Structures are given as structure tokens and as C-alpha cells.
Amino acid sequence: MTETILSVEGLEKHFPVTKGLFKSQVGAVKAVDGISFDVRKGETLGLVGESGCGKTTTGRLITRLIEPTGGKITFEGHDITHMKQGKLRPLRRDMQMIFQDPYSSLNPRHTVGAIVGAPFRIQGIETEQGTKKAVQDILELVGLNPEHYNRYPHEFSGGQRQRIGIARTLALKPKLIIADEPVSALDVSIQAQVVNLLEDLQNELDLTYVVIAHDLSVVRHISDRVAVMYLGKIVEVGERAGLYGSPMHPYTNALLSAVPIPDPKQREGRERIRLTGDVPSPLNPPPACRFHTRCWKAQEICKTQEPPLAELAPGHAVACHFPENAPSKTETPATVA
Amino acid sequence: MTFLQLNDLKVHFPTDDGLVKSVDGLSFQLERGKTLGIVGESGSGKSVTSLSILGLHKGGRAKISGEIWLDGEELVSASQEHVRSLRGKKMAMIFQDPLSAMHPYYTVGDQIIEAYRIHNDVSKKVAKKHAIDMLGRVGIPQPDRRVDSYPHEFSGGMRQRAMIAMALSCDPELLIADEPTTALDVTVQAQILDLMRDLQRDFNAALIIITHDLGVVAELSDDILVMYGGKCIEYGSADDIFERPEHPYTWGLLGSMPRLDREVTERLLPIKGSPPSLINVPSGCAFHPRCAFEPRTGGKGSTVVPDLVETEGGHLVRCHLSREERRDIWATEIKPKLES
Numbered sequence: 001m002t003e004t005i006l007s008v009e010g011l012e013k014h015f016p017v018t019k020g021l022f023k024s025q026v027g028a029v030k031a032v033d034g035i036s037f038d039v040r041k042g043e044t045l046g047l048v049g050e051s052g053c054g055k056t057t058t059g060r061l062i063t064r065l066i067e068p069t070g071g072k073i074t075f076e077g078h079d080i081t082h083m084k085q086g087k088l089r090p091l092r093r094d095m096q097m098i099f100q101d102p103y104s105s106l107n108p109r110h111t112v113g114a115i116v117g118a119p120f121r122i123q124g125i126e127t128e129q130g131t132k133k134a135v136q137d138i139l140e141l142v143g144l145n146p147e148h149y150n151r152y153p154h155e156f157s158g159g160q161r162q163r164i165g166i167a168r169t170l171a172l173k174p175k176l177i178i179a180d181e182p183v184s185a186l187d188v189s190i191q192a193q194v195v196n197l198l199e200d201l202q203n204e205l206d207l208t209y210v211v212i213a214h215d216l217s218v219v220r221h222i223s224d225r226v227a228v229m230y231l232g233k234i235v236e237v238g239e240r241a242g243l244y245g246s247p248m249h250p251y252t253n254a255l256l257s258a259v260p261i262p263d264p265k266q267r268e269g270r271e272r273i274r275l276t277g278d279v280p281s282p283l284n285p286p287p288a289c290r291f292h293t294r295c296w297k298a299q300e301i302c303k304t305q306e307p308p309l310a311e312l313a314p315g316h317a318v319a320c321h322f323p324e325n326a327p328s329k330t331e332t333p334a335t336v337a
Numbered sequence: 338m339t340f341l342q343l344n345d346l347k348v349h350f351p352t353d354d355g356l357v358k359s360v361d362g363l364s365f366q367l368e369r370g371k372t373l374g375i376v377g378e379s380g381s382g383k384s385v386t387s388l389s390i391l392g393l394h395k396g397g398r399a400k401i402s403g404e405i406w407l408d409g410e411e412l413v414s415a416s417q418e419h420v421r422s423l424r425g426k427k428m429a430m431i432f433q434d435p436l437s438a439m440h441p442y443y444t445v446g447d448q449i450i451e452a453y454r455i456h457n458d459v460s461k462k463v464a465k466k467h468a469i470d471m472l473g474r475v476g477i478p479q480p481d482r483r484v485d486s487y488p489h490e491f492s493g494g495m496r497q498r499a500m501i502a503m504a505l506s507c508d509p510e511l512l513i514a515d516e517p518t519t520a521l522d523v524t525v526q527a528q529i530l531d532l533m534r535d536l537q538r539d540f541n542a543a544l545i546i547i548t549h550d551l552g553v554v555a556e557l558s559d560d561i562l563v564m565y566g567g568k569c570i571e572y573g574s575a576d577d578i579f580e581r582p583e584h585p586y587t588w589g590l591l592g593s594m595p596r597l598d599r600e601v602t603e604r605l606l607p608i609k610g611s612p613p614s615l616i617n618v619p620s621g622c623a624f625h626p627r628c629a630f631e632p633r634t635g636g637k638g639s640t641v642v643p644d645l646v647e648t649e650g651g652h653l654v655r656c657h658l659s660r661e662e663r664r665d666i667w668a669t670e671i672k673p674k675l676e677s
Contacts, residue, residue: 192593192607221595258527260552
């Protein structure tokens with residue numbers, strides 16, 4: 001087994017809900033509520049889920065843009081859970097983020113050169129032939145014209161802007177990149193360009209990705225392993241082929257069957273699972289298994305006991321009392337408390 | 338007589354930077370009970386087309402020419418008041434973002450009631466009962482209570498259902514849905530698509546669905562129109578477009594999209610470059626700077642605008658390549674890569 005670059009254990013983020021003049025806490029939004037996973041060196045881990053499931057919060061916790069309320073994050077052997085900003089800064093070189101919206105994540109008053117060169121300045125890094133040369137090399141790497149060094153973000157299209165964002169991310173040759181919805185703001189034809197670019201860069205620069213996205217087909221395309229989140233929990237995690245080929249959690253099944261297939265022939269006769277209702281509020285999530293309110297397999301035990309994330313097949317773990325497609329499938333609870 | 342027919346519709350906007358040709362000569366037909374999917378990337382003119390049909394560009398800065406025939410009436414030359422009287426009653430629209438399309442100060446019920454009472458001479462009480470009926474029809478639980486809720490009290494999926502209820506309240510014969518599920522999560526999107534399919538069957542309306550998502554179009558459409566740079570570049574039945582596409586841009590769209598129903602491919606096959614600016618549409622075929630097959634047109638690609646020509650049984654393509662060349666390229670170069 002390859003080396004683990006990032007390890008997350010029982011990570012929690014509860015945003016307090018306050019009320020009144022003295023801001024007494026009346027509750028908490030459990031955006032991320034105890035998740036654990038490892039990221040191996042060189043792989044791409046996909047994090048999927050619907051809006052409000054906590055996938056973006058997870059990305060921001062890993063990069064320490066927000067402070068976790070519980071759990072532990074280990075990056076390359078360093079415990080960074082509550083590390084001070086000053087000590088964290090050198091580590092930031094190795095861990096960078098790509099943002100969703102290429103319009104709001106670039107400062108409109110800075111030139112491309114200043115944006116992509118900022119990491120060198122902040123980290124105080126001297127390069128052999130100067131920062132300008134280094135920046136132009138990176139621009140070329142992501143498929144932009146190095147002569148655009150002095151242009152401003154508004155002169156570029158959405159796809160090009162996303163490339164500028166990627167160039168900034170790559171400036172300091174990071175090891176781990178967290179990409180939060182890297183292509184969802186882009187047109188279909190541009191999405192494919194950026195997906196291919198991310199894959200090329202990974203091969204060339206030996207990068208590790210955590211890709212956060214809601215588009216299941218994009219995640220399937222670029223990930224080696226995939227984790228599915230629902231209301232702040234990981235409900236299933238596994239190798240791409242296993243997770244998409246024989247999903248075990250009913251929620252994963254429902255998600256996959258909800259994706260429209262671009263083939264009019266499959267319109268009829270395709271077996272669909274339709275979930276009713278909406279995702280419950282993370283302010284007051286259902287007890288025990290959080291999916292039981294929408295699950296067609298739910299029984300009494302689902303309302304009283306939370307299913308642990310258990311490995312039922314090699315490298316394929318699921319948190320469900322009645323998993324589907326499980327080896328030696330039984331209709332009895334898969335785990336005994 | 339055709340229910341909806343567009344003849345050479347042009348919508349141009351004069352701006353300080355030049356003339357923006359958002360829609361540049363668009364023609365199509367649609368019958369009651371049928372669904373047309375309009376596909377294209379941002380800036381291809383798909384939303385402007387729908388707003389023009391509804392007459393929402395009238396009286397503004399837009400220069401509109403051509404003809405829009407709806408059930409025997411021509412709408413481009415009709416007065417604003419007349420089009421207004423048709424809007425809501427005869428034709429209605431479902432917008433992409435229900436939160437910004439609804440008024441935050443009025444309850445969902447009030448907004449449905451207002452639209453209903455403009456077109457029907459009924460009392461508030463009757464209208465409210467109708468609003469409750471409609472909310473129930475689109476699957477909103479406890480409609481008699483939710484009718485008094487404000488839009489912010491609804492979740493995204495419920496808001497989109499309420500929008501659909503509002504659009505359907507006057508039993509329109511033409512329904513235009515502009516990116517109806519883009520703002521929604523995938524499980525909710527599936528619910529809304531099911532709902533639209535069922536309602537269309539019940540109401541027998543003509544439906545135009547505008548989207549960039551080929552999956553959504555494949556789920557709902559009978560016919561598909563692919564737009565690029567303000568023009569229709571390919572038109573055909575859903576089978577034509579997905580099984581026998583003939584335009585290089587359509588191939589590009591299909592190749593750009595990872596698919597769950599097929600094996601994972603090594604690489605996606607994107608289109609190079611980015612969509613054109615409508616102020617400065619490339620000369621000749623608007624797609625030629627991005628087209629991998631442009632060299633095979635013998636220089637015509639950058640100089641001559643190709644015509645929209647029928648290749649077979651209602652399947653129209655706007656391309657300089659000959660029909661044989663296109664079929665050959667699709668069968669030998671594109672299709673095997675998509676299915677490998």
C-alpha cells in the first residue's frame with residue numbers, strides 16, 4: 001500500500017447558532033459531523049454529495065481555512081488540526097486549493113502576473129531566473145500564453161480564468177491540491193479541457209487531488225477512490241469501479257440512478273430509484289442513520305442505532321444496516337452493536 | 338397548421354461595442370404535446386430565443402425581425418399589450434432560479450393568485466382554491482398550508498415546483514423551461530424531470546426545454562436543436578442527435594461529457610478554444626476556429642457561411658463537409674473513441 005499523505009480522523013465542524021443580545025448558543029449546524037478518511041499519495045479522491053452535505057466545509061477544514069471543532073487532521077505526519085498560522089504557513093506550500101468560481105476567486109485589480117506570483121512573494125521564495133520567468137513557465141504549463149503576464153482577469157474567458165486559478169495553485173509545486181467544484185462553473189466543452197488539464201498535471205507533477213464535486217460523472221471520470229457524503233457524514237467510500245459498479249449504500253444507489261443518461265433509448269425501461277422529499281436540515285439532523293427519513297429500506301434499527309462505516313469488501317466501506325450488493329448479502333443487520 | 342413556428346428569427350442588440358447578434362436567423366416548428374430541447378453553451382442565444390417568443394424583448398433595445406407564429410397569430414408584429422395578454426395564459430415560462438424569479442415580499446399563493454386573476458375573472462376565494470389545487474398537483478405536501486408560505490420558506494426543489502405550478506396555473510399551451518433544473522441537486526432534478534414529463538402528458542402542452550445538459554435533453558425531448566453563435570447548427574429527433582450526429586460541434590459536446598452508462602474513458606475529447614463572442618462572430622462558419630475538420634473544407638470554413646441542409650428525414654445540419662464525409666468521420670473517427 002502506498003504512503004498516506006493526508007489522514008482525517010473524526011473531523012467535526014459545528015457552526016454555532018446564536019440568539020439574542022448576548023449571543024447565547026441555541027444550537028449548532030453540524031456541517032461536518034465526524035468523518036474519517038485517508039488520502040494516498042498520487043491518487044485522486046472524489047468527494048461527492050448534494051448541497052449542504054458538508055463537502056465544501058470538509059475541503060476548507062483540511063486546508064485550515066476554517067477551524068475544526070473536533071477530530072484530527074494529519075498532513076505528511078504533521079498534526080495540523082490546531083496549528084498556528086505562523087507554523088502552518090510553510091506547510092501551505094505543499095497544500096493548495098482550487099476554487100469553484102473563477103470570477104470571484106481572482107482579484108480584478110491584480111494582473112495575472114501578480115496573482116500567480118503572489119505565492120512566491122508571500123512565501124519569500126527566490127527562483128533562479130526571477131519570479132517573472134517562473135510565473136511565465138507556469139502559465140505555459142496550464143495552457144495560457146506567457147505574454148498575458150500583464151493582463152487583468154476580466155480580459156479572459158471563464159475557462160482561461162480557471163486556468164489562471166490553477167496556475168496560482170501550482171506556483172509552489174504543492175503535493176496535495178484540494179479542488180472545490182473545479183469545473184462546475186464552466187461550459188461543457190471547457191469542462192472537458194480543464195478535466196484533461198488536471199489529469200495531465202497530475203501525471204506530470206505527481207500531484208495528489210481531493211476533488212469536491214456534485215457531478216457524479218465528472219467525479220467518476222477523474223477519481224481513483226470516491227467518498228459519498230450525506231448530511232455531514234461519509235456514508236460510503238470505495239474504489240471507483242466498486243462504488244459505481246456495485247454501490248452498497250441506498251443513498252449512493254439513489255444518487256446514481258438520478259443522473260440523467262444522455263441516451264434517449266434508455267429513457268424507457270431504466271430502473272430508477274426516486275427519493276422523495278428534500279435533504280433534512282443539518283441544524284436538526286435525523287437521529288441514528290441520517291438517511292432513514294428518505295430510505296425505502298429503513299427499519300426500526302435505523303432510527304435507533306447509527307450504522308458504523310464498516311468495510312464490507314476490500315477497500316469498500318459503507319455505513320448502512322441493510323447494504324445492497326454486499327458480499328454474502330443478508331437481510332439481517334450487517335453489523336451488530 | 339403548426340402550433341408554434343419561427344421563421345428566420347433575428348434578435349440583435351446594438352451596443353457601444355458593436356451589434357450583438359444573439360439570435361441570427363432561427364427557424365423551427367413545434368406541435369402541441371411535443372417537446373423540443375434547445376442545447377447550447379453560454380452565449381449561444383438559447384435564452385434570448387425563449388424570451389423573444391414570450392415577447393419579453395419587445396420595447397427594449399433589441400432589434401427583432403422574422404416571424405413567430407403561435408397558433409395562427411404572428412407575435413413579432415403584434416402589439417405589446419396583445420402579447421402581454423397571451424403571456425401567462427397561452428404561453429408561460431419556468432425560469433432557472435426560482436428564488437430570484439419569485440417576489441420575496443408576497444406569499445407563493447398570492448403570486449399564483451395574481452397571475453390567475455389577471456387572465457380569469459374569478460373571485461379571490463376561487464383563485465386561492467385553484468392555487469392550492471395547482472400546488473397539490475406539482476407535489477407540494479400540505480398545499481392548503483404552504484399556499485401562505487413565502488418563497489424563502491421553501492427549499493430549492495419546492496420552489497421550483499411552485500414555479501411550475503405558477504406557470505401551469507392558467508393552463509398554457511406553450512411552456513418554455515429555461516434551465517429548469519440547473520440550480521437543483523441531482524435527486525431533486527430527477528423529481529422535477531419526472532414531474533415535467535407527467536404534467537406535459539396531462540396538459541398536452543408544447544414544451545421547449547432549454548439547457549446545456551445533454552442528459553436532461555435526452556430524458557425529455559422528442560426533437561433537439563443545437564445552437565452555436567446564435568444559429569441552429571443541427572436539428573433532428575433525439576435519436577438523430579445522439580445516434581447519428583453529423584455536426585462536429587455536436588460531436589464535441591458528446592465527447593466532452595463523461596458518461597455514467599459507459600466504461601470510463603482514458604481522456605475526454607474536448608473542443609479546443611472557447612465559445613465565440615457574439616459581437617465578433619467568426620467569419621464563415623462560426624465554429625470553424627474550433628473545428629478539427631475545418632482543413633477538409635478547402636478554405637470554405639472561414640469564408641462562406643454554410644446553409645442548414647436536410648440530410649435525411651428532418652435531420653438538418655449546417656456544415657461544409659459533405660454528408661458522406663460527415664457520416665464517415667462519425668463512424669470511423671468519433672464514435673469508436675466515444676464508446677471505447
